[in-house]
Amino acid sequence: MPEILFHGKLAEIVSKRAKQPPVWAFPRAAKDLVETLGIPHTEVARIRINGRDSDFLAPVNFEDRLEVYPHTPPRPSPWxxxxxxxxxxxxxxIADNNVAGAGKLLxxxxxxxxxxxxxxxxxxxxxANRENRVVLSRDRNLLKRRIVAYGCLLRAEDPWRQLEEVVLEYGLARLARPFSRCLHCNGILxxxxKEKVLDRLLPLTxxxxxxxxxxxxxGRIFWRGSHVKPILQRLEPILGSYQASE
Structure with a gap:
């Protein structure tokens, strides 16, 4: 059995199956070996086999030492x-259904x-490939698909924590523009x-x-009502005081 070492945060997301690995035939492609242990290729920045940099297609033999390294922010992306x-x-x-809440926060x-x-x-x-989008998901099997060029496995279950993950992983804090996009359809605001939308406003508005x-x-109408301040307060630890005061 090869000696397999997952560095950094990858060690935290290795499947429990890593402790009781299946019976494998060797040689075996590094990608197959790593993803069988629960790590999508989107999470891997670097692979070393016996101390030498290798790629996902490199064969791993029974007696080899395989080291797998995570990305450091900002992660690779089309942009x-x-x-x-x-x-x-x-x-x-592009956010799949299980992280749609984080998608709306983005x-x-x-x-x-x-x-x-x-x-x-x-x-x-x-x-994602056609429109140069990064796939966001908690579904490891989705991110393991070979067609996925850029993706991110979100660990947290809470949408706000997921937002924090994405902002950190892609270095988005200073690029954020709160309240500039429609939450409902993704359009630009x-x-x-006021005179052009008066007939669509409630009397107090x-x-x-x-x-x-x-x-x-x-065509939805937006304004900075009383809801804005608590949202900015929630965003401050994620984006920093610079953006939260925008």
């Missing part, structure tokens, strides 16, 4: 492949995030004159608010 700081408009995700802080409960796993992968935004896709 940082050339090493430059991305424009916020280039950043795009929209809340201004990032293009596709959420569509009608899509199956294969369709999610195809859409643009300023709209007309009385107390003057600044409004409209979604350029679904």
């Amino acid at each position: 940082n492949a050339d090493g430059r700081v991305p424009h916020p408009g280039e950043i795009a995700f 929209r809340l802080i201004g990032f293009d995030t596709s959420i569509d409960s009608r899509l199956d796993d294969r369709e999610i992968c195809i859409k 643009v300023p709209v004159e 007309r009385l107390y608010y003057d600044a409004f935004n409209a979604c350029n896709s679904c």
Whole structure:
């Protein structure tokens, strides 16, 4: 049996099966070996076999030593492949159903995030590749699919904690633009004159608010009501005081 060492946070997410591994035939591809132990390829930054850098297709033999290293932020993505700081408009995700809550929170802080409960796993992968999106999921089997070029396995169950994971993993804090995107359809919010939406406002909203935004896709109207302050307070430990005061 090869000696397999998972470094850093990968050691925390190795499947319990790693303690009682199945009977394997060798040689075996590194990708197959690592993913059988519960680690999707999207979570792996580097592989070393017997002290030498290798790739996922490299064969691992019975007597080998395999070391697997996690990504360090910012993780690889379609928008940082050339090493430059991305424009916020280039950043795009697709969240599957089990992390849809985190997907809506990403929209809340201004990032293009596709959420569509009608899509199956294969369709999610195809859409991600076609639109240069990072796949977000807690489903390891989804992220193990070979077609997934960029993805992130979210560990937390709470959507706010998941948001924190994504912001940290992709270095998004200073790129966030809270309240700039529609939570419902992912469209962009643009300023709209109060007079043009008066007939759509409740009497108290007309009385107390003057600044409004409209979604350029679904047409919903938004304004900074009493709900904004507690949301910004919730975002502050995730984005930092710079963004929370925006």
